[in-house]
Amino acid sequence: MAHDAPVSPLAPKSVPDVGPIEGVRFATAAAGIRYKGRTDVLLLALDEGTTVAGVFTKSKCPSAPVEWCRDNLPGGLARGLVVNSGNANAFTGQKGREATALTAKIAAKALGCAEAEIFLASTGVIGEPLDATKYDGVLEATAARLAPLPWIDPARAIMTTDTFPKLATATASIGGVSVTIAGIAKGAGMIAPDMATMLSFVFTDAPIAAPALQALLSRGVTDSFNAVTIDGDTSTSDTLMLFATGTAEKRGAPRITEATDRRLSSFRKALTTVLADLAEQVARDGEGARKLVKIEVTGATSKRSARRIAMSIANSPLVKTAVAGEDANWGRIVMAVGKAGEPAERDKLSISFGGIRVAHEGARDPSYDEAQVSTYMKNDVIDIQVDIGLGGSSDRVMTCDLTKEYVAINGDYRS
Amino acid sequence: MAHDAPVSPLAPKSVPDVGPIEGVRFATAAAGIRYKGRTDVLLLALDEGTTVAGVFTKSKCPSAPVEWCRDNLPGGLARGLVVNSGNANAFTGQKGREATALTAKIAAKALGCAEAEIFLASTGVIGEPLDATKYDGVLEATAARLAPLPWIDPARAIMTTDTFPKLATATASIGGVSVTIAGIAKGAGMIAPDMATMLSFVFTDAPIAAPALQALLSRGVTDSFNAVTIDGDTSTSDTLMLFATGTAEKRGAPRITEATDRRLSSFRKALTTVLADLAEQVARDGEGARKLVKIEVTGATSKRSARRIAMSIANSPLVKTAVAGEDANWGRIVMAVGKAGEPAERDKLSISFGGIRVAHEGARDPSYDEAQVSTYMKNDVIDIQVDIGLGGSSDRVMTCDLTKEYVAINGDYRS
Structure with missing residues (x-):
């Protein structure tokens, strides 16, 4: 692992100041998935009513977490996200499916929600079994430390060969009410269009129904993440998810159910900005990149x-x-x-x-x-x-x- | 140019002993196309009645020599071949077309044949005008030195970043008469299926009509040159040509007009062997290759x-x-x-x-x-x-x- 590689000369000069998204809290931990004593897991909790959208690798051999997310995306609701680095849980067969099921079970218990409301992502080595029993106790303890800030923590926790954490934020207005978008990403190698070894998670307090959220994300990815390539290699694990807590509704934001709703124009633009920003940061951290x-x-x-x-x-x-x-x-x-x-x-x-x-x-x-x-x-x-x-x-x-x-x-x- | 790079550790341990092909003679020269005092041009003469087949790059921006060869291939007859290294005469516009016409004119005069019977290939830098006036006098002098051996000379003359010359040979029997195949190739980088910066010229004394020769070559390339890739980059100049002098007819070999002729089975196998051997040598000389x-x-x-x-x-x-x-x-x-x-x-x-x-x-x-x-x-x-x-x-x-x-x-x- 190249964790000690020097920071890319193309890294942004400063880390953006990303504020809290109401309804999103997180904490990180060292579960010893692959290395001892290193932060390698992110637990993120979402308030009840959070909608979710996702875009995944087009690989014909997707990882077990990608299959898990695809299976649970039609529910449209999310309460938790577990991301580990070090092991991709890809090409791990039946054991891989058991590992995702067990991870979701432990996380659901820790967050007090249904297993189908837990989303998962893993990145790292392919083909090694992931021992999800290591989450036992760890996720529960981590759930006790959930906080809405600082975003640099989850951004760092999902890094593998990345040389700098990737964060982006933007604000938009829906029906005259301000909403916020915050996102994190990891990239580095195996980056190609159609979502290479790239993980990105974007959050907003905007109240948008899952089908509309999905349409926004699917469209937004075309000229951002899908327009970036490092080496043409598409990973088995690529995952981009967009979560909308809807907490801005309390402040008067209208609930949006159609992606074609004209009140989304500002939000769509802000989302594109965040996705393009994160995608550019991924390119700027291409393995060995100097230009x-x-x-x-x-x-x-x-x-x-x-x-x-x-x-x-x-x-x-x-x-x-x-x-x-x-x-x-x-x-x-x-x-x-x-x-x-x-x-x-x-x-x-x-x-x-x-x-x-x-x-x-x-x-x-x-x-x-x-x-x-x-x-x-x-x-x-x-x-x-x-x-x-x-x-x-x-x-x-x-x-x-x-x-x-x-x-x-x-x-x-x-x- | 990496001409002084060490020989690839994957180079064949010995150079094959390639005998003469009756009807094929060649000589090399230093025309100063790009560098001074270096052998950079191959002139090859073919006896009257030589048939020709070719497979070229699928690039949408082919070099001027590739266009020249494509234009003249339907005639089915060849009397001469001029290959230069150092300048690909690609993306050179009208000047490039003028350079090929002038080269063919000078070569046709030197060999005493029609311009349309001259075939051309160039390899090297793209986009720089090729000054074909440098051939004036040089090709005529070179034509005075034509000889049927040694094959290592043309194999070396067409090298660019290659670290070793590539030759292969095989014999076959047509109607009970022995025929010989001899081939040379250059490769190194920009090698991908559909003929990357790869030049290869194969010669035989077998009497085979041009349409049958073309069918044999087009089929033979599938599992040889088209099954090799170095970097996925397809050049503008890839050229594989097969010339049949037909001189074995004097020794009793039957003239073959159909690629489906059963008497070709031994020849087809030998051709495949030569093409596969040359293609493997190209892979063994991939730029920087160690394995x-x-x-x-x-x-x-x-x-x-x-x-x-x-x-x-x-x-x-x-x-x-x-x-x-x-x-x-x-x-x-x-x-x-x-x-x-x-x-x-x-x-x-x-x-x-x-x-x-x-x-x-x-x-x-x-x-x-x-x-x-x-x-x-x-x-x-x-x-x-x-x-x-x-x-x-x-x-x-x-x-x-x-x-x-x-x-x-x-x-x-x-x-």
């Missing part, structure tokens, strides 16, 4: 096509190593556009780094100044713009560079 | 599904870094199976390294001895077997590990 890479594709024949081309660039090891080497190697961008298999014509393609156009209409831009681009490539954040020149659709994705440190971290993770 | 990884997927619902799962494993940076770290991290194999999006069920999956089963029916194999597997992982060649447990289809692909050297080579290629 954040923002890729914008314009002039594509459809948004879907723009996304595929952008992801082809973002997942190309040759593009990512070139960025690591501070080399504006636009030939590799051409390669990545070409291999995406989407409509593209060499003679209509333009490529820019940080607004400096290096290639235009199928050839090197004659006015391109290599020294100027080389200076630009020394920046922490690299913008790559690709214009396909065929249509009116665009998209943006984010990734990081591929460094020797990525190889070092992942060549020695289990030992 | 060759052979992935076999069985029990899939279709060959196509098995291929996709195998490629998902082969292209996973997390699997490849684990192999580099000599870590039998089968959790990452599970991840890669899961993300392939193909039919798979956790509870039916089995995974073995070198025949040692580590995971079975959705969980860690209880009899799995980590020390035994760790010892196995120190080998140069790693066999990964994955049984999906759902059907009767299987497939095999090859890749290499992902090391810090890959990042170093590709983070500093242009400079």
Whole structure:
């Protein structure tokens, strides 16, 4: 584990000040799931009436906690969340299912709710049995210490190879009443669209019915978490959940039952901000990352096509190593556009780094100044713009560079 | 350029003894395309009546030489081949097309044939104009030195970041007459299915009509070059060509016009051997590679599904870094199976390294001895077997590990 790795140079300069969400309390503990004496479990309690939405990995081999959450999501109600780091409880067969059932049972007893109202997430090594009996007593003791602050504690508790805790917050207005959104995330490696080894939990006091909440989350993820890739590897455990305690209703906020409700416009925007913020922090903490890479594709024949081309660039090891080497190697961008298999014509393609156009209409831009681009490539954040020149659709994705440190971290993770 | 990189530890222990192919002669030269005083061009002459087949990159932004070859392939006849290293003549627009036309013109004059009978391939940097006037005089002088041996010369002339020349040969019998196949290849990085920055040229004296030759090549590539991936990056320049001089006809070999002709069975097998041998050498010379990884997927619902799962494993940076770290991290194999999006069920999956089963029916194999597997992982060649447990289809692909050297080579290629 790379817990002692230096903090990513791309880490935000400060941790946001995240206030309490009424109806959400939490505490962390060391349950000894994998390591002794290290905080490795988060217990989070939600007030009665909290609604829930979730988006999970598209892996055909999902972890036991992902299956547990999927099974219980249709109930629409949540009272507790248990997250452990160190063991993903993935590919653990019947034992894995027994471990989730036992964890939920212990947590439900500790929080005084139904087992189906407990949601679970695990991250860490795949294929090792998780001994849920270790939660016995621990979750009960942890439940006695629940508090609404500070958010840095749960953000830290869910970290694995992350080098900094990830928090984001925003406020919105529903029917003239202020509501708050707070979220935490973990990422690092195995990050790809469709939710890689990424866990994120977002909370709000807004009163929104579960089906509407689900629609908001499913839409919100497209241009945030699903637009981020570190290594193209999708984990078995990816989980993004949104919990709405509804406590703002007491302060006069109207209860929203439809995602199309116009009173949600401010909330939708704030949710997008929080999700995009967390997703960017995940990219900024890509394993071994030294540069954040923002890729914008314009002039594509459809948004879907723009996304595929952008992801082809973002997942190309040759593009990512070139960025690591501070080399504006636009030939590799051409390669990545070409291999995406989407409509593209060499003679209509333009490529820019940080607004400096290096290639235009199928050839090197004659006015391109290599020294100027080389200076630009020394920046922490690299913008790559690709214009396909065929249509009116665009998209943006984010990734990081591929460094020797990525190889070092992942060549020695289990030992 | 990493020409001075140490030879891959996976290089074959000896260079095969490749004999002459009647009707094929070649010479190399230093034309100063990119570097001064280095052999960077191969001129190869083919006797009149030579038939030709080709398979090219599926990139939507192919290089000018690829377009040239595609345009001239329907003629079915070849008299010359010009290959340069150092400049890919890709994304060079109208200038690129002019460079191919001029190269073909100079070569046709040097060899005394039609321009449409000249085939071209270029490899190296993308986006820089190729000055074909440098061939003027050079190709004519080179044509005066044509010889049928030694094959190591053309094999070396087409290298870029390759650390060893790649040659293969085999013999076959057509209608009781012995025919020979000889091939050369270059690879290294940007290697993915559908012909990455890979050039390969294969020659035979067998008399086979162009349409039949094309059918043989298109079929032969599926389980050889298209079953190899280094980094999932597909180049703009990938070219595999098969030339048949037909000179064995003088020795009594029957002229074959249909790919389904039963008299081709020995030739087909020999061709597959040569293509598979060259493809494996390309994998063994993957940039920074320290281990060759052979992935076999069985029990899939279709060959196509098995291929996709195998490629998902082969292209996973997390699997490849684990192999580099000599870590039998089968959790990452599970991840890669899961993300392939193909039919798979956790509870039916089995995974073995070198025949040692580590995971079975959705969980860690209880009899799995980590020390035994760790010892196995120190080998140069790693066999990964994955049984999906759902059907009767299987497939095999090859890749290499992902090391810090890959990042170093590709983070500093242009400079």
